[in-house]
Amino acid sequence: MANKLRRLHQRWRTLSGAERRVFCQASLLLPGCRFALWWVSFQRLQSLISRIQPCARQRGAIAATSVAAMVSSAAALSPLDYSCLHRSLALCWLLARRGVAGQLRIGVRQDENGFTAHAWVEIDGVPINDVPEVRARFTAFERDFAAAGGRKETG
Secondary structure (H helix, E strand, O other): OHHHHHHHHHHHHHOOHHHHHHHHHHHHHHHHHHHHHHHOOHHHHHHHHHOOOOOOOOOOOOOHHHHHHHHHHHHHHOOOOOOHHHHHHHHHHHHHHOOOOOEEEEEEEEEOOEEEEEEEEEEOOEEOOOOOOHHHHOEEOOOOHHHHOOOOOOO
């Protein structure tokens, strides 16, 4: 246990100030997303995320992939279990606050174990919180769930 804490502390010291802030934000957002899905519908939550305005006070630039890594790290270190949807919603929120348009993707597949769904975030068609082959493993809905904000698409 002491070795694990030492490694975590050493890793924390290597993070930039911006990465530390994102990690802390993700640590708060993950349970927020998890509990919000109990109280409001997915459509309502995605509508709220789609209306987030960039924060002019964001200090320190941080790449979208680093934001995704901080969300993954916060989820891994939490005593709670977070689904891919919780992690992806938190990531979309953090990206939106930084003025980055992340697309929430939801895909499905059927295999010998039955029906499986998965959520991830893409920027310009590239998954940032999953492997590039995620679209080969799951058939993604073409709708961008983060930007749709619960509105029906036409066409």
